[in-house]
Amino acid sequence: xxxxxxxxxxxxxxxxxxxxxxxxxxxxxxxxxxxxxxxxxxxxxxxxxxxxxxxxxxxxxxxxxxxxxxxxxxxxxxxxxxxxxxxxxxxxxxxxxxxxxxxxxxxxxxxxxxxxxxxxxxxxxxxxxxxxxxxxxxxxxxxxxxxxxxxxxxxxxxxxxxxxxxxxxxxxxxxxxxxxxxxxxxxxxxxxxxxxxxxxxxxxxxxxxxxxxxxxxxxxxxxxxxxxxxxxxxxxxxxxxxxxxxxxxxxxxxxxxxxxxxxxxxxxxxxxxxxxxxxxxxxxxxxxxxxxxxxx
Amino acid sequence: xxxxxxxxxxxxxxxxxxxxxxxxxxxxxxxxxxxxxxxxxxxxxxxxxxxxxxxxxxxxxxxxxxxxxxxxxxxxxxxxxxxxxxxxxxxxxxxxxxxxxxxxxxxxxxxxxxxxxxxxxxxxxxxxxxxxxxxxxxxxxxxxxxxxxxxxxxxxxxxxxxxxxxxxxxxxxxxxxxxxxxxxxxxxxxxxxxxxxxxxxxxxxxxxxxxxxxxxxxxxxxxxxxxxxxxxxxxxxxxxxxxxxxxxxxxxxxxxxxxxxxxxxxxxxxxxxxxxxxxxxxxxxxxxxxxxxxxx
Numbered sequence: 001x002x003x004x005x006x007x008x009x010x011x012x013x014x015x016x017x018x019x020x021x022x023x024x025x026x027x028x029x030x031x032x033x034x035x036x037x038x039x040x041x042x043x044x045x046x047x048x049x050x051x052x053x054x055x056x057x058x059x060x061x062x063x064x065x066x067x068x069x070x071x072x073x074x075x076x077x078x079x080x081x082x083x084x085x086x087x088x089x090x091x092x093x094x095x096x097x098x099x100x101x102x103x104x105x106x107x108x109x110x111x112x113x114x115x116x117x118x119x120x121x122x123x124x125x126x127x128x129x130x131x132x133x134x135x136x137x138x139x140x141x142x143x144x145x146x147x148x149x150x151x152x153x154x155x156x157x158x159x160x161x162x163x164x165x166x167x168x169x170x171x172x173x174x175x176x177x178x179x180x181x182x183x184x185x186x187x188x189x190x191x192x193x194x195x196x197x198x199x200x201x202x203x204x205x206x207x208x209x210x211x212x213x214x215x216x217x218x219x220x221x222x223x224x225x226x227x228x229x230x231x232x233x234x235x236x237x238x239x240x241x242x243x244x245x246x247x248x249x250x251x252x253x254x255x256x257x258x259x260x261x262x263x264x265x266x267x268x269x270x271x272x273x274x275x276x277x278x279x280x281x282x283x284x285x286x287x288x289x290x291x292x293x294x295x296x
Numbered sequence: 297x298x299x300x301x302x303x304x305x306x307x308x309x310x311x312x313x314x315x316x317x318x319x320x321x322x323x324x325x326x327x328x329x330x331x332x333x334x335x336x337x338x339x340x341x342x343x344x345x346x347x348x349x350x351x352x353x354x355x356x357x358x359x360x361x362x363x364x365x366x367x368x369x370x371x372x373x374x375x376x377x378x379x380x381x382x383x384x385x386x387x388x389x390x391x392x393x394x395x396x397x398x399x400x401x402x403x404x405x406x407x408x409x410x411x412x413x414x415x416x417x418x419x420x421x422x423x424x425x426x427x428x429x430x431x432x433x434x435x436x437x438x439x440x441x442x443x444x445x446x447x448x449x450x451x452x453x454x455x456x457x458x459x460x461x462x463x464x465x466x467x468x469x470x471x472x473x474x475x476x477x478x479x480x481x482x483x484x485x486x487x488x489x490x491x492x493x494x495x496x497x498x499x500x501x502x503x504x505x506x507x508x509x510x511x512x513x514x515x516x517x518x519x520x521x522x523x524x525x526x527x528x529x530x531x532x533x534x535x536x537x538x539x540x541x542x543x544x545x546x547x548x549x550x551x552x553x554x555x556x557x558x559x560x561x562x563x564x565x566x567x568x569x570x571x572x573x574x575x576x577x578x579x580x581x582x583x584x585x586x587x588x589x590x591x592x
Contacts, residue, residue: 097489120503132503157499160491167489168496171482175505178481178551182474185549186467189538192545193393193463195456200464203453207416207428209471211507242485249488250586252579253481255474255551283548290546 002026003148004056006049006072006079007093008033010228011119012062014127015092015152017041022151027055049073053082058145061091065237066099073103085111090145092133094118094234096241097163097170098248100136104162113141116162118169119153120176122230130154134172136164170245173238177259177276179213184280187218188287198222217277229275236263236272298322299444300352302345302368302375303389304329306524307415308358310423311388311448313337318447323351345369349378354441357387361533362395369399381407386441388429390414390530392537393459393466394544396432400458409437412458414465415449416472418526426450430468432460466541469534473555473572475509480576483514484583494518513573525571532559532568 001024005016008030016038020026026043028035029052039045046052049072053059059079063069069091073079079089089112091100100116107114115137125131131153135142142158149156159168186209190200201218204210220226239260246253262282271278297320301312304326312334316322322339324331325348335341342348345368349355355375359365365387369375375385385408387396396412403410411433421427427449431438438454445452455464482505486496497514500506516522535556542549558578567574 120500120505122504125503132500134499155499155502157495159495159499164489164491167486167491168499171486171491171496172500172503172505174482174485175475175478175500175507175510178478179471179475179505179507181551182471182478185474185552186470189470189542189545189547189549190463190467192547193460193541195460195463195467199453199455200467203430203451203455203464204416204428204468204471206451207468208418208508208512209416209468209475211471211475211509212504213507214471216504245489246485249485250583250590251485251488252582252586253485255477255554256481258551258554286548287546290548294546 001058002056004029004052004059005043005062006030006052006059007062008035008038009062009064010123011126013038014123015062016043018129018151019148024148024151027052048077049079050077050082053079053087054084056087057084058088058090058148059083061089061093063093064234065093066095066241069093069095070099070103074106080107080110080112083107083110083112087112088141088145089114090117090149091115092117092119094169094173094238095166097166097245100166101163113138114162115141115145116165117149118165120169120172126152133157134159134165134168136160136162136166167245170238170242173235174242174253174256176213177235177239177263177279178255179211180217180277180279181259181262183214183218184283187221187280188283192287220275221277221280226274226278226281228273229277231273232263232266232276232278233272235276236260236267239263297354298352300325300342300348300355301339301358302326302348302355303358304331304334305358305360306419307422309334310419311358312339314425314447315444320444320447323348344373345375346373346378349375349383350380352383353380354384354386354444355379357385357389359389360530361389362391362537365389365391366395366399370402376403376406376408379403379406379408383408384437384441385410386413387411388413388415390465390534391462393462393541396462397459409434410458411437411441412461413445414461416465416468422448429453430455430461430464432456432458432462463541466534466538469531470538470549470552472509473531473535473559473575474551475507476513476573476575477555477558479510479514480579483517483576484579488583516571517573517576522567522570522574522577524569525573527569528559528562528572528574529568531572532556532563535559
């Protein structure tokens with residue numbers, strides 16, 4: 001069995017390498033990024049999405065957003081036009097749930113099954129093979145690819161039908177963004193009150209305020225390090241998908257709306273490629289501006 | 297050495313019992329609550345705050361809010377009028393940092409030292425003696441009472457001068473409230489999208505979205521159990537102190553403002569005595585109202 005792997009970015013590349021190390025045969029393709037390091041680990045190259053699909057039983061995609069996946073599957077020389085009857089597309093990109101369902105519907109008419117299987121955990125966990133993978137799709141199809149997914153993630157969960165993986169991912173991204181905003185308001189307040197943020201971190205991290213976001217992000221924030229990690233641009237993309245989905249369903253998400261605007265403001269300021277923990281810089285600027293207004 | 301313990305509520309009572317079990321001699325007083333169970337464990341009773349102070353070297357207070365502490369210390373028959381020169385007040389209540397500093401200033405003129413030492417972790421950790429205790433005050437005074445605090449908490453941290461303990465606690469309470477609101481927006485959205493919230497919880501709890509709030513609150517939310525825990529009324533009190541402190545310092549806290557309004561709305565609806573995890577009920581009602589508006 002050969003696995004196709006399309007999209008060798010900051011996440012896809014280490015994920016593909018974990019499959020190679022686990023002994024799987026891979027056919028890889030990326031529209032723009034070089035693939036030589038993956039080929040040197042034993043992968044075969046291909047010239048298009050369509051070619052990958054024609055040579056593999058299972059095709060994994062790891063692309064930035066909904067239009068990229070739509071294009072890779074249904075665009076010119078797309079996966080849909082090369083995939084054999086009975087093959088499986090596992091889209092591990094984080095995209096809009098409605099787009100997952102639409103693409104799955106198109107593929108179904110061609111005899112191709114699809115799972116949406118977005119991941120959480122960022123590049124370090126992609127490297128370690130300890131991602132959390134949230135899957136939507138048919139249970140039997142899920143079971144058939146589960147061993148492959150378990151080479152990339154330590155937590156692999158079938159959530160429900162196609163689209164459910166991405167809906168769970170949106171829930172995940174709402175929580176991550178708001179937990180970053182929460183530590184931002186709290187730490188800017190306590191720092192402006194004269195407290196040492198490192199001491200505050202030590203004092204509260206093991207209590208009810210503790211979170212993975214706090215443990216992962218506060219140390220780099222205190223170092224003034226906003227290297228991604230996870231880019232503000234990508235978090236904007238996820239929250240736009242979240243807010244659109246919420247609007248479709250009639251679910252008000254006022255705090256998510258607010259933190260999305262915060263991320264957009266940071267992107268306008270040129271921080272789109274910074275880590276999403278740079279949300280705290282927005283709050284630092286707000287406080288700085290307010291204090292200067294009061295004491296001109 | 298005898299320790300005075302004033303305020304035997306949902307938190308103070310198990311904290312006092314832990315000191316008794318550790319072998320300390322206690323003199324206890326509560327303005328309204330019965331103390332017989334604490335007396336039966338070996339504590340002595342007293343008839344006023346003043347009497348407690350006159351019979352003890354160290355006086356601990358665990359009261360609801362700033363006015364209660366002010367009254368217990370500086371009101372009629374207050375601690376200040378019974379305390380001996382060289383004694384120490386350890387106020388473990390969660391109150392406004394500015395009030396901590398004001399009370400400490402008054403006590404200093406009478407030769408009484410004060411620490412503010414609010415706690416986090418809720419009743420279960422008060423019972424287990426595993427609270428997180430955030431302390432403000434003089435380092436030497438802190439060291440002299442640290443062994444006592446360690447009988448009530450597993451994490452005892454000196455943050456800075458008097459008031460710092462309560463400022464750190466406000467930071468803690470901002471994060472807790474916003475982390476609850478975050479899971480509320482995410483879970484109402486994913487549930488309305490047809491996902492099983494228990495499966496979503498399993499899928500995301502070990503990723504970057506994971507938090508102590510999620511682990512502690514989601515299971516009881518899924519059971520429809522909003523027994524406190526930590527009452528909405530008390531969280532309103534803490535966030536009012538947080539917003540007031542932020543305003544004094546010129547630190548905008550827009551999400552904290554928003555979640556405070558959410559808590560106030562729930563209190564208006566009669567849920568003031570419910571656990572703060574009932575924030576999710578506000579979001580459920582919002583979504584319910586919106587869906588009915590669209591499909592009347």
